[in-house]
Amino acid sequence: MQQILKCLNVVLLVFIYGSSVAQDQSIPALAKVGEGGLLKSELIYALEGRQTPECHASTIVEIEGGLAAAWFGGTEEKDDDVGIWVSRNINGKWSTPVEVANGVQNKKLRYPCWNPVLFQPKEGPLMLFYKVGPDPRTWWGMVITSKNGGKTWSKPRKLGENQHGHLLGPIKNKPVQLADGTIVCPTSVEYYDDKKELFWRVYFESSKDNGKTWESTEYINDGVAFDAIQPSVLFYPNNKLQVLCRTRQSVVSQSWSEDGGKTWGEMTATSLPNPNSGTDAVTLKDGRQLLIYNHTIRKGGFPNGRDMINLAISEDGIDWKPVMTLERQKGEYSYPGIIQGKDGLVYITYTYDRQSVKHVVVDPSKL
Numbered sequence: 072m073q074q075i076l077k078c079l080n081v082v083l084l085v086f087i088y089g090s091s092v093a094q095d096q097s098i099p100a101l102a103k104v105g106e107g108g109l110l111k112s113e114l115i116y117a118l119e120g121r122q123t124p125e126c127h128a129s130t131i132v133e134i135e136g137g138l139a140a141a142w143f144g145g146t147e148e149k150d151d152d153v154g155i156w157v158s159r160n161i162n163g164k165w166s167t168p169v170e171v172a173n174g175v176q177n178k179k180l181r182y183p184c185w186n187p188v189l190f191q192p193k194e195g196p197l198m199l200f201y202k203v204g205p206d207p208r209t210w211w212g213m214v215i216t217s218k219n220g221g222k223t224w225s226k227p228r229k230l231g232e233n234q235h236g237h238l239l240g241p242i243k244n245k246p247v248q249l250a251d252g253t254i255v256c257p258t259s260v261e262y263y264d265d266k267k268e269l270f271w272r273v274y275f276e277s278s279k280d281n282g283k284t285w286e287s288t289e290y291i292n293d294g295v296a297f298d299a300i301q302p303s304v305l306f307y308p309n310n311k312l313q314v315l316c317r318t319r320q321s322v323v324s325q326s327w328s329e330d331g332g333k334t335w336g337e338m339t340a341t342s343l344p345n346p347n348s349g350t351d352a353v354t355l356k357d358g359r360q361l362l363i364y365n366h367t368i369r370k371g372g373f374p375n376g377r378d379m380i381n382l383a384i385s386e387d388g389i390d391w392k393p394v395m396t397l398e399r400q401k402g403e404y405s406y407p408g409i410i411q412g413k414d415g416l417v418y419i420t421y422t423y424d425r426q427s428v429k430h431v432v433v434d435p436s437k438l
Contacts, residue, residue, distance in 0.1 A: 097392075098366055098381065101399045108417070108437030109395065113166045115140060115158050115428040124170060126156070128243065128349075129420040129428045130408040134197065134220035137161040140408075140420050141187040142198060142428050153183040158428075159221050165430070171224050172215055174203040185210060188241040189221075193248055195281045197221060200230075200240035200256070207261045211237035214282065233287040235260055238276060242292050243301040244351045245410070254278045255332060257314060258368045260290075261301035270294035273302050273316055275332065291335040294388035297324045299338060302354040305360050305388060312386045313360075315341065317349050321368045325388070343383060343391055344368050346376045349406040355435055357413060363407040363419060365394055377405040380421060384438050394438045395408075397421075398430060404429070411435070 102109040116122075123144035131140045138160040145153030174182035184394050185202040192198065195217040204210030212230035217223060230238035241256040248254050256276040263269055267361045272290040274401040291314075292299050299316035306312060312328040316338075323343040343364060350364040367382040382395040397419075398404035406437045407421035419431040 079424075084217065085361065098379075099393060099396050102395050102397060107395065108434040109397075109431070110434055111430070111432035112397070113430050114423060115420070115430050116134055116168055118426050122170075123156070125425045126428060127422050127425060128186045128406045130187050130189045130191075130245070130421060131410055131418055131420045131430075132197065132245075133410060133418070134159070134191065134411050135161075135189060136220070136417060138412075139197070139221040139261055140165075140428060141171075141189055141201075141429065142422075143184050143187060143201070144170075145183065149183055149206065151181045151183055153185075155184050155187045155199070157199075157397070160430070171199070172201060172213070173229055179375050186243050188243065188245055190241070190254075191245045192254060194250065196225075199224065200246075202239060202242075208263070210239070212240035214240060223351060229287060233285070234277070234289075235287060238285055238287070240276065243406070244303045245347050245408070247304045247306075249331065252279065254282060255304065256285075257302040257304050259302065259316075261300065269298070271298035271300045271319065273299050273314065273338075291326055292324075292338040296320075297338050297340075299324050301349050303350065303362075304332075305352055307388065308352040308358075313364060315350060315352050317345050317347065318345055321345060323348075323350060323362075328389075341391065342389075344437055348377050351409045353408045353409050353417070355417075356415060357435070358386070359435070360419065361409065361411075361435060361438070362387050362391065363397075363409050363421070366396075367407060373401070374399055377403040380404040380407065382433070382438070385434075395433070399407060400430075 076163045123284045126144040129142040141157045144156045154170045156168045157171045158168045187201040190198045196218045200212040215224045242258040246256045272294045275288045298319040301317045302314040311332040316324045316326045319373045322340045346367045346369045349367045352362040362383045379399045381392040383393045385391045402424040405422045409419045417433040423429040
């Protein structure tokens with residue numbers, strides 16, 4: 072019955088969003104630097120002479136004097152030589168990427184690394200979370216820290232265990248820190264049940280002691296109506312929170328909390344499509360919500376899948392307006408990270424055709 076419900080849900084949503092995406096005339100034309108708030112668009116490292124054949128899943132954070140970005144890179148995703156790479160941007164220039172973590176277990180065994188997430192808590196060192204393991208069903212969470220803005224890093228530490236299995240840390244998108252100092256990691260799991268049916272479910276891991284120990288919530292979705300992973304957390308007045316998630320149902324999904332994340336409502340569809348690809352979002356200082364995502368589905372004519380990556384903005388998290396198209400060409404432009412700096416500008420990274428990482432700077436006051 073669960074499989075039938077999933078199939079019906081997918082068919083309905085693909086029909087609805089396939090039609091709307093194909094006919095959507097509201098998507099802005101490809102943005103140009105110097106117009107409409109796009110201030111910069113650059114590759115973190117050149118395609119020629121790159122250290123790894125492929126890269127993916129970037130993350131970005133503000134550090135003293137600039138920015139730091141990380142991603143996983145190696146021969147191909149899932150290959151054992153895939154490690155975590157970091158570059159720092161000081162005085163407007165990105166440094167040569169260096170590998171800071173790998174999945175070596177012993178002399179004979181090495182696993183791939185996955186989905187790094189950079190996070191600077193209010194107190195303490197810079198944190199770099201990542202996953203190690205054969206695949207997303209069996210991976211586990213790791214963390215390293217830096218006291219000098221990513222120049223050097225501590226020894227890797229496994230996060231531990233919880234009621235769901237391994238602690239994973241933030242699964243793709245950045246943690247948030249609450250007013251009382253609690254660090255909340257938006258995370259998710261992928262698993263097969265005893266009938267070999269795949270489920271994607273969202274939950275949270277939180278720490279009240281700056282990452283020394285962690286507690287985990289129960290799942291907030293049943294994995295039937297929506298297979299959801301990779302949530303982003305958004306803030307609203309009166310202790311209200313929203314998560315936006317990647318799904319296999321051709322739509323960005325959402326869930327709302329009225330009590331600061333203690334409890335969550337039913338997961339529902341937003342008005343935005345999703346081609347089974349990661350998104351990220353940030354609450355701006357002016358209270359608006361900014362989402363970076365692929366405004367496509369997997370089927371249909373060009374653009375589809377990960378051919379196009381976009382920005383959408385909302386005042387209430389319900390009505391979303393596409394405001395910028397960052398890429399629109401055959402290839403893969405995906406798995407973004409997004410933050411707002413102390414200067415008010417928005418800093419973005421995303422996968423550039425699996426060959427490099429694109430860095431983009433946007434002035435949100437012009438959106």
